Amino acid sequence: MFRFLSGFGSYWILLGKVFSKPEKPSIYYRQTMKELVNLGLRSIGIVTIISFFMGAVITLQTAYNTENPIYPTYLIGLGARDSIILEFSSTIVALILAGKVGSNIASEIGTMRVTEQIDALELMGINSASYIILPKVVATVLFNPFLTLISIITGIMGGWIVGTSAGVITSQDYIYGIQYAFIPYYITYSLIKTVFFAFIITTVSAHQGYHVDGGSLEVGRASTRAVVYSSVTILLFNVILTQLLLS
Amino acid sequence: MIRAENISKTFGDRQVLTDVSALFEPGKTNLIIGKSGSGKTVFLKCLVGLLEVDEGKIYYDDVDFTSLDFRGRKELRKQMGMLFQGSALFDSMTVEENVRFPLDMFSSMSAAEKLERVNFCLERVKITDSNRLFPAELSGGMKKRVAIARAIVLKPRFLFCDEPNSGLDPKTSIVIDELIREITVELNMTTVVNTHDMNSVMENGEKIIFIEEGEKCWEGNRDEILKSDCRLLNDFIFANALARQLKDSSK
Numbered sequence: 001m002f003r004f005l006s007g008f009g010s011y012w013i014l015l016g017k018v019f020s021k022p023e024k025p026s027i028y029y030r031q032t033m034k035e036l037v038n039l040g041l042r043s044i045g046i047v048t049i050i051s052f053f054m055g056a057v058i059t060l061q062t063a064y065n066t067e068n069p070i071y072p073t074y075l076i077g078l079g080a081r082d083s084i085i086l087e088f089s090s091t092i093v094a095l096i097l098a099g100k101v102g103s104n105i106a107s108e109i110g111t112m113r114v115t116e117q118i119d120a121l122e123l124m125g126i127n128s129a130s131y132i133i134l135p136k137v138v139a140t141v142l143f144n145p146f147l148t149l150i151s152i153i154t155g156i157m158g159g160w161i162v163g164t165s166a167g168v169i170t171s172q173d174y175i176y177g178i179q180y181a182f183i184p185y186y187i188t189y190s191l192i193k194t195v196f197f198a199f200i201i202t203t204v205s206a207h208q209g210y211h212v213d214g215g216s217l218e219v220g221r222a223s224t225r226a227v228v229y230s231s232v233t234i235l236l237f238n239v240i241l242t243q244l245l246l247s
Numbered sequence: 248m249i250r251a252e253n254i255s256k257t258f259g260d261r262q263v264l265t266d267v268s269a270l271f272e273p274g275k276t277n278l279i280i281g282k283s284g285s286g287k288t289v290f291l292k293c294l295v296g297l298l299e300v301d302e303g304k305i306y307y308d309d310v311d312f313t314s315l316d317f318r319g320r321k322e323l324r325k326q327m328g329m330l331f332q333g334s335a336l337f338d339s340m341t342v343e344e345n346v347r348f349p350l351d352m353f354s355s356m357s358a359a360e361k362l363e364r365v366n367f368c369l370e371r372v373k374i375t376d377s378n379r380l381f382p383a384e385l386s387g388g389m390k391k392r393v394a395i396a397r398a399i400v401l402k403p404r405f406l407f408c409d410e411p412n413s414g415l416d417p418k419t420s421i422v423i424d425e426l427i428r429e430i431t432v433e434l435n436m437t438t439v440v441n442t443h444d445m446n447s448v449m450e451n452g453e454k455i456i457f458i459e460e461g462e463k464c465w466e467g468n469r470d471e472i473l474k475s476d477c478r479l480l481n482d483f484i485f486a487n488a489l490a491r492q493l494k495d496s497s498k
Contacts, residue, residue, distance in 0.1 A: 024352055116335040119297050124349055125324035 011207045017129035018137065018203070031135035039101050039136060039202075040143030046100060047093055047147050048154050051084075054092070055155030056162035058083050063168035076169045077177020080159040082186070089151035090190040091238050094197035097144070098230040102205035105136060106226035109209030110219035118210070133206040137199060144198035145191045152190070189245045196241060197234050204230040248273055249294065249405065249437050254303035256289055256461075263289045264461045266303075273404075273437045276428050276451040280442060281458035282483055288332075288409060290458060291441045295327060295407055296320055307405065325353055328398030330408040330427075334390040336382040336397070342369070343378035346397045353401060368396040372426060388419035392426065399430055406431065408440040412447055424450050445490060448472065457483065 022028045062079040109132060112118050121128035156178055163169045169177075205226035212222045249271040256264040263286045271277040281287045292298040294305060296312060305312040307323060315323065336345050343365055350361045369375065372392040382390060391411060398406060408427060412420035424447050431438040440451065448455060452469035457480050465477040472484060485491045 027351055111338075115333055115338075116331040117337055120329065120331060120335040120337075122297060123295055123324055123327060123329045124352065125321040126352060127321075 007207075010211060011203070014129055014133075014207050014210060015203060017127060018133045018206075020127060020130055022130060022134065023126060028131070028135055031131070032138050035135045035139035036143055039104070039139050040147070043097060043100060043147060044150060046096065047151050050096055051089065051093070051151040051155040052158035054088055055080065055084055055158030058088065058155070059159030059163040059174075060166060060168060063163065063166075072173075073169050074173040074177035074180060076163065077159070077174040078180050079177075080163075081156060081178040081182075084155040084159070085152055085186045085190050089148045089155060090193040090197065091234065093148060093151045094144075094194065094201065094234050095231055097147070097197075098201050098205075098234060099227050101140065102201050102226045102230045103223040105202060105205040106209035107219055107223040109133070109206055110212035110222045113210065113212045114215055114219060129210065133203070133210070136206060137202045140198040140202045141195055144194050148190055148194040152187075192245060193238065193241050196237055200233045200237060201230045204233055248306075248308055249439065250306040251290075251294060252304045252306070254290065254293055254305070255301050256286075256293055256298065257301055262461060264293070264300075267458065267461070267463045268303075269456050269463065269466070271437050271439050272454065274432060274435045275453040276431050276438045276440060277454040277456075278440050278442055278448060278452050279456055279458060280448055280483070282443060285458045286461040287441050287458050289461075291407055291409055291439065294439065295329060296324070325401065326404045328401070328403035328406045330391065330394050330398050330406070330411055332410040332413055334382070334387075334394040336385075336390055336394055338382055340381075341378065342374065342380050342382070342385070342393050345382070345393060346400055349397065349401045364400060365396075368400050369393070371399075371430070372396045373422075387414050388416075388422065391415065391419075391423050395423075395426060395430070399434065402434060404434075404436055406434075406436045406438040408438070408442075410441055410443075412442065412444040417446065420444060420446060421450070427451065445484065448484070459483070 059076060059080045062083070063073075063076045066075060066079070109118075112132065118128045118132070121131060160171070160174050160178075163174055164171045208222040208226040208229065209219075212218050251267060251269045251271075254264055254267045255262070267286075267290055269277075269279075279287045279290060289298060293300045300313060303313070307326075310323065312320065312323060336342075337348065340348065343362075346365045346368055347361050350356055350364060354361070356364065366378075369378070372395050374389060374392050374396065377385070377389070377393075382393070385393065406427075411423050411427060415423065427438060427440065428451050430436070440447065442448065449469050452472065455465075455467055455469065455472060456463055457465040457477070459479045465475060465480045467475065472480070475481065475484075
């Protein structure tokens with residue numbers, strides 16, 4: 001319990017340092033652009049591949065579980081659309097990114113800590129927490145909504161291609177289904193969740209990396225903790241945000 | 248000038264530094280020596296504020312560093328340069344970007360002026376044609392020299408070196424020692440070097456303090472060290488047969 005409270009306290013102290021005034025905004029802008037590439041653009045591949053196949057599987061699962069003459073087949077498209085928009089593209093993609101981006105952030109910052117690069121920044125009179133973490137937070141909060149949109153589009157396309165190829169639904173029914181009773185707010189809900197999750201992934205992972213004490217073994221442990229803690233926090237906030245945004 | 252007064256530091260129950268006082272003068276290479284685990288790195292980190300002291304005061308000229316707030320320390324740190332044990336070069340930056348980094352953060356120079364200053368510092372530490380290389384592509388000695396170039400690029404008044412010779416061969420160690428000594432005189436810096444390299448002690452030891460078990464046991468210079476009666480210092484300095492022969496021949 002004491003360790004949890006101490007970790008929770010140091011997380012907020014770190015956030016205080018991260019969101020203090022940047023020393024030189026132009027340098028921070030340059031760093032943010034680099035992080036957009038590292039953490040954002042380089043995640044497009046994995047998000048696209050996973051979304052395509054998950055969209056396909058969601059469509060097939062929905063089709064096989066609603067094999068009933070009472071249900072119109074366009075409901076398969078509707079079910080796939082809502083599953084992808086409401087949960088898959090925001091929450092599941094966030095969990096995948098917690099593994100990819102979160103471990104990357106924790107190990108990068110942890111290595112900087114054990115090789116004294118963070119000490120070097122501090123000694124130069126630079127707020128190391130802000131210089132290292134703020135550009136990552138800004139980059140993921142700005143870019144992850146685009147990843148979610150990409151995920152929604154490729155997921156729905158995956159469902160359409162595989163669903164029609166497997167013969168579980170006609171192209172016409174699928175397209176009708178994904179348009180049927182569409183609530184645009186679901187997209188907003190998904191994007192709001194993504195922004196929160198991006199913030200959680202980056203700050204929780206950065207906190208684990210920033211407080212590494214020891215050597216490479218500790219960096220590895222911090223990387224694992226970053227994925228576990230950010231995943232659990234995402235799941236917790238998923239419940240809270242769903243209740244707040246959909247009730 | 249740096250003045251440390253009665254510095255004490257503990258980690259949990261472990262007393263790492265006890266009542267250590269020292270005066271480090273400008274234009275001189277001041278050495279802190281002691282065996283591994285004696286507390287010299289903790290003392291150096293306390294001097295630069297990377298660790299908070301439990302008791303005691305640290306003055307830079309007449310400014311009480313220990314009582315400065317975050318902003319005050321930040322300003323003073325712009326006058327410090329440090330060479331870390333593992334060089335601490337930024338992995339994601341090239342040699343040129345590493346050395347230019349403090350200029351980017353704290354100077355209003357134009358790009359051309361920055362490049363000129365970077366090249367001057369790199370040439371001063373005898374690194375040429377390596378601007379585009381990354382730290383992973385450099386040898387240990389080159390990394391140290393690039394780190395020195397980065398440390399002096401803003402013309403600091405205080406230079407700190409933590410084990411500058413660790414992991415280097417004897418010849419490269421001498422090059423690094425000479426470089427530190429020359430730059431100290433050139434820029435009239437107050438240089439504090441943490442070392443247990445005896446060659447550095449004999450070459451650079453204009454002022455030496457010896458720390459054992461977190462306490463200052465002896466203070467002097469390279470000439471006095473050979474004639475010292477301090478048993479702990481003698482055990483440390485003359486730990487090997489060659490050093491003992493040197494001492495016997497000096498009598």
